[in-house]
Amino acid sequence: MCGKIRNYNDAASDIIERVMCLNEKNPKIIKILVMQINETIDRMDSVNRIEHFNEYNTKESVYLDITTALMRNSSGECIGVICSFNDITNRKKIEESVERIDRLTSLGELTAALAHEIRNPLSGIKMSAQILNKRLTSHLKASEQNLFEAIIKETDRLDLLITDLLNFSKPRIPKFQIIDVFEILNRALLFSDKKIREKNTIVSINNDIDESQVYFDKGQLLQIFLNIISNSLDAIDTEGGLKISVEKLVYKNDACICVSFEDNGCGIDKENINRIFDPFFTTKESGTGLGLSVVHKLATSNNGNIEIESIESVGTIVKVYLPKYRGEINEY
């Protein structure tokens, strides 16, 4: 064997070109190939491995199943090594999402049980604090009154967290109805008004549609918008901008309305982008990391979807796809 490549087909050349730069000095794919071919010759047997690469142009993950086997002539003599590549990226992605669903299912069951157990004693604490506060009110100094208020406020905060946990683990079955996107959007902006004013954020709404009705659960759509707006406001510095656009489009063959929220905040680190929908993933000191996992669950259980694109230090676009009412088809 002379160590030369004798022949390769178009598919092999396409795959190799996808994962390496032609001017690269020591490309990973070539190092792996040389190592695997040597191993095949040393062992006089086939070798198979799955390797991860980043596509050269898009930087997206590519998984290749690489098999090297001995090539023999008619008298059984070894005359070379044959190498085959199989792009298994899609299979890997499916495996990863199945794993994620498994993880979420067990986490969801645990969370639901835990949230239930916490909610009862918590409402007991809150009620007792409220009663005590009322009974003692005339004897309390202002500082003591503040302490009571802090107890009640903090129990409310915990209660909200538990609601999020329960929504995440056992989302309520959507109550579908025809609703106007702008009605819910305006309500979400009104609820976020305090934070918007504190940060001096410039909010703009771009309406590109004449008919803005969608088929969705009203309360759940409000929750989706509130979470997304809250994340954008957390991400932007004071005097940043949040551009909201509403447009009509076809998503996966169905007519829908897409509401996108574009902020010019800190953006999301490339390493984190795949984790933002994971429950409890947060980069914030006081975040719970449940916002986007709840949003994702609510969007999909209402037959919609959510996509996020982000560039670190530039900003983030969150797109929410909301199905339009399609008559009887929607009833089932």
Ligand SMILES: Nc1ncnc2c1ncn2[C@@H]1O[C@H](COP(=O)(O)OP(=O)(O)OP(=O)(O)O)[C@@H](O)[C@H]1O
């Ligand atoms: N618009 C955004 N800009 C930058 N980072 C974002 C944006 N939206 C989400 N993220 C990142 O995704 C993470 C997860 O968001 P998520 O809403 O699930 O949780 P959280 O905001 O940290 O906590 P909470 O449960 O209180 O919402 C955030 O901690 C943040 O790092």
Ligand SMILES: [Mg+2]
């Ligand atoms: Mg959030």
